[in-house]
Amino acid sequence: MQIDWNPVIHILDELSDGTHSFLELSYMVSHYEREAFTDSLLFLAERDLIELLAGRGPFEPIPKDEWPRRLRDAFGSDVADPVVLVGTSIDLSERGEQVLHLFGIGHP
Numbered sequence: 001m002q003i004d005w006n007p008v009i010h011i012l013d014e015l016s017d018g019t020h021s022f023l024e025l026s027y028m029v030s031h032y033e034r035e036a037f038t039d040s041l042l043f044l045a046e047r048d049l050i051e052l053l054a055g056r057g058p059f060e061p062i063p064k065d066e067w068p069r070r071l072r073d074a075f076g077s078d079v080a081d082p083v084v085l086v087g088t089s090i091d092l093s094e095r096g097e098q099v100l101h102l103f104g105i106g107h108p
Helices: 005-015 022-031 034-046 064-075 082-087 094-103
Strands: 050-054 088-092
Touching (some): 005 022, 005 094, 022 064, 022 082, 022 088, 034 064, 050 064, 064 082
Antiparallel strands (some): 050 088
């Protein structure tokens, strides 16, 4: 798979500010090709750089085997699942925060 690094960096930078709902991140899709954006999220998820959470706080971890389906339901087509958009949040994992610090992205 050929990865477009622009959405990867944009997503990491956005998440450096903290947890966001899928709905909050949905504006980013318009900046990139939808498939490239979804592939970027899957790339980050496969490398444990992000984590998906249910609810709006307190957050509950979502089992990792559900992540690809939720990411595709929210961002993989022109018609997003509104329940997934509002009910799923995304944040950096501890490993993702380490990568940000390594590359000097976001807040120190």
